[in-house]
Amino acid sequence: MKLETKAFANGGIIPEKYAFGKVDPETHVTLSDNWNPGFTWSGLPSGTQSLALICHDPDAPSRPDNVNKEGKVVGKEVPRVDFYHWVLVDIPVTLEGIQEGAVSNGVSPKGKHFGPMPEGIAGVNSYTDWFAGDPDMGGYYGGYDGPCPPWNDVLVHHYHFTLFALDVETLGLGDKFTGPTAIAAMEGHILDKARWSGTYSLNPASED
16 A cells, blocks of 8 residues: 655655745744645555545644743653644545645635545644634634644654555544544554655754
């Protein structure tokens, strides 16, 4: 089973076109193009009835104390947690890929579509929690929203796009489901999986 994209090399740096935020020399960060990368897949195992695609960043700081604050740094000692950038389930087996920009081609303040779409059923990503309570950005963020790690984080962040081949046609998830919810629902139904990864940072002094 293979998962591939022409957007960036496996293990390489993700271009800012596919990011939520990009470096700004005056304000540290500004909004970027936020296109979803295009992906193709092949070699699905026998018995596959649906697919799921999840993108997560395991390097997100667990505490907001020093995030994006002048004169502060987010150090390597800070515990890290998963941040979900894309949660898509019930992808039809007849689909052989997702086109670049099909589910995201810009930043949508206050959220964007989740639920059924031609590519499957989109859950909400972690920007939903990150912007909760923000009067300008708060809302439910469905589909893909790309990298925007803290501009003062000493770590380079890693983004893992994982495709799962499942033995069920639907996971039967309800409204506004999250990455952890989808992963829990897939337990016992995964026939195979494939991964493509990239890195991204907004801090010129960051380290892998």
